[in-house]
Amino acid sequence: MSEQSAPGADGSGRSSGRLLEVDDLRVEFRTRDGVAKVINGVTYHVDAGETLAVLGESGSGKSVTAQTIMGILDTPPGFVTGGQVRFHGKDMLTMSPEQRRRIRGEGIAMIFQDSLSALNPVFTVGFQIAEQFRIRRGMSRSDAKKRAIEMLDQVKIPNAKGRFSNYPHQFSGGMRQRAMIAMSLALDPEVLIADEPTTALDVTVQAQIMDLLGELQRERQMGMILITHDLGVVADVADRIAVMYAGRIVEEADVYDLYRKPAHPYTLGLLNSIPRMDEKGQELRTIKGLPPNLMNIPPGCAFNPRCPMAQPVCLEKVPPLLQLGNGRASACHFAEELVNRD
Amino acid sequence: MGRYLLRRLLQLVPVFIGTTFLIYWLVWSVPGDPFAGKCGDRGCPPNYRAMMTEKYNLDESIWVQYASYMKNLLQGDFGITFGGREISDIIATSYPNTLKLAVVALAIEAVIGLGAGILTGLRRNGFLDNLVLVSTLFLIALPVFVIGFVLQWLLGVKWGIITPTVSNEMRFSELIVPGFVLGSVSMAYVARVARTSIAENRRADYVRTAIAKGLPMRRVVGVHLLRNSLIPVVTLLGTDLGALMGGAIVTEGIFGINGIGRQVLRSIVTKESATVVGIVVVLVLVYLIMNLVVDLLYAALDPRIRYE
Numbered sequence: 001m002s003e004q005s006a007p008g009a010d011g012s013g014r015s016s017g018r019l020l021e022v023d024d025l026r027v028e029f030r031t032r033d034g035v036a037k038v039i040n041g042v043t044y045h046v047d048a049g050e051t052l053a054v055l056g057e058s059g060s061g062k063s064v065t066a067q068t069i070m071g072i073l074d075t076p077p078g079f080v081t082g083g084q085v086r087f088h089g090k091d092m093l094t095m096s097p098e099q100r101r102r103i104r105g106e107g108i109a110m111i112f113q114d115s116l117s118a119l120n121p122v123f124t125v126g127f128q129i130a131e132q133f134r135i136r137r138g139m140s141r142s143d144a145k146k147r148a149i150e151m152l153d154q155v156k157i158p159n160a161k162g163r164f165s166n167y168p169h170q171f172s173g174g175m176r177q178r179a180m181i182a183m184s185l186a187l188d189p190e191v192l193i194a195d196e197p198t199t200a201l202d203v204t205v206q207a208q209i210m211d212l213l214g215e216l217q218r219e220r221q222m223g224m225i226l227i228t229h230d231l232g233v234v235a236d237v238a239d240r241i242a243v244m245y246a247g248r249i250v251e252e253a254d255v256y257d258l259y260r261k262p263a264h265p266y267t268l269g270l271l272n273s274i275p276r277m278d279e280k281g282q283e284l285r286t287i288k289g290l291p292p293n294l295m296n297i298p299p300g301c302a303f304n305p306r307c308p309m310a311q312p313v314c315l316e317k318v319p320p321l322l323q324l325g326n327g328r329a330s331a332c333h334f335a336e337e338l339v340n341r342d
Numbered sequence: 343m344g345r346y347l348l349r350r351l352l353q354l355v356p357v358f359i360g361t362t363f364l365i366y367w368l369v370w371s372v373p374g375d376p377f378a379g380k381c382g383d384r385g386c387p388p389n390y391r392a393m394m395t396e397k398y399n400l401d402e403s404i405w406v407q408y409a410s411y412m413k414n415l416l417q418g419d420f421g422i423t424f425g426g427r428e429i430s431d432i433i434a435t436s437y438p439n440t441l442k443l444a445v446v447a448l449a450i451e452a453v454i455g456l457g458a459g460i461l462t463g464l465r466r467n468g469f470l471d472n473l474v475l476v477s478t479l480f481l482i483a484l485p486v487f488v489i490g491f492v493l494q495w496l497l498g499v500k501w502g503i504i505t506p507t508v509s510n511e512m513r514f515s516e517l518i519v520p521g522f523v524l525g526s527v528s529m530a531y532v533a534r535v536a537r538t539s540i541a542e543n544r545r546a547d548y549v550r551t552a553i554a555k556g557l558p559m560r561r562v563v564g565v566h567l568l569r570n571s572l573i574p575v576v577t578l579l580g581t582d583l584g585a586l587m588g589g590a591i592v593t594e595g596i597f598g599i600n601g602i603g604r605q606v607l608r609s610i611v612t613k614e615s616a617t618v619v620g621i622v623v624v625l626v627l628v629y630l631i632m633n634l635v636v637d638l639l640y641a642a643l644d645p646r647i648r649y650e
Binding site: 072101106112117123132136167169183 | 545546547548550551552553554555556557558561566569570643644645646
């Protein structure tokens, strides 16, 4: 099924100098009602100092990919059925649980969407940050506390010292997400995965959190994977964007290229559905139809039932992710035409 | 916290007065002559009657009786039995035995129940899980006296592993089987509640966060998961401790333990009204205090419960 040319697909740990690579990853969910193919050959990478935005509707597989990278996929029902996740060239999926554990937090860290449920309600925020210094770095309680307060300070939480002993429910949503960021950055990770970090927040707070994330990413020269369904959020922060649909990457491009001239009808639909001030009063444009049922993905291109450009070939052949030059790639039979149109 | 504690202690006063009055009223209002059958076939001598009537204000109204009883009680005077024995003396000799048994039973509930609950909650549908589910159902379904007599007969009589009854020294080794019998039903409930609670929280977001932080599994389960899952279990154990301290009429009876449960039963049968009231007053007090302790423990475990 995969026609994607995957670099190092043969490789048991062949280093290509990349920081983190997801290579032809396949994940399925085995449920009582059947098997849902959630990830169907996803390939992307992120290097130090760059931000990759992974964009897609709910159910497109963007979060499941992140969970697989972190090794926190719920198994069962989720099973990895193929592919590799390489960190510094080494496949993490074949590592021992202990080796993987050591990478978590220190190599790759993660920020979750809903900070209220993602933080433990019965421990203070300070405890949950300091814990990492104590357990992973073997620091004393007082040293760990000092470091945790520093971290709270770095994410610009006012009165960090006083907030150390507050519980998660005593924080506002924005402050709690800041604390979550402080926690994920405690061990100075090389890659940070942010899974919809601003979805649960007010619009005004969203921008602050995104700014903070961008700033910290630049300062620390981290690789960042920013998972979102919101095109508006990524424009300022991301270097590259990978668009996911039905468990596959359908387009990958630099932010500027993608906004200027999308090379996939799905991306085009997403861009068109952003409400614009100069079209006030008009009906919002949407992509017609619904995302496919992952237990029964349509043959050919998964987007064909919703695609305004669909041709007979789209119902038969799965379009490969074609390289278009300049780091652009698109999984559409008509990608060339889309890029070359005026 | 201090103000909360004070408020809760003040709340205990009306509850204490209400319950003790009910008991007093029920026990002393039993129809018939309180002296009937107390002094053998001949009936009680008039001076003894006069003494006891005076002591308990038997010719006054129930209100006066209760008030004077409580006045004595608050000065530490529990009164005397019809036989002239100090009631405080009876409580002092039998209550420690009940406490010992309660502590053993609670420890068994907590260790075995919680242990089984955690193991099965983490690994559902395995062999152990099914074993625990079936055996706990068995314990819940059987009346305590059946479990008690069966174990006493099997372990004590047939196989001779334990002495069938507990000696007056009340050694802890002798109390293991009676403690198990007394705690068996609650142990089964503790195991089931802990199992459900662990299984529910196992997939919680904060557990996933703890794993993503790269903490060892021991710490994820032992600190992050356990602390949250313990909240319902502690409530169960706490209320049960109150009940355990109320004495165990059946278990104490089977194993011949001279505890408060047997004492209160004996007093009811022999119509020793003052003794019944005295013991029940102590039990009410213990129960109320245990309840308060559970509430405070609950707050310590879950900071979202605000007491200010």
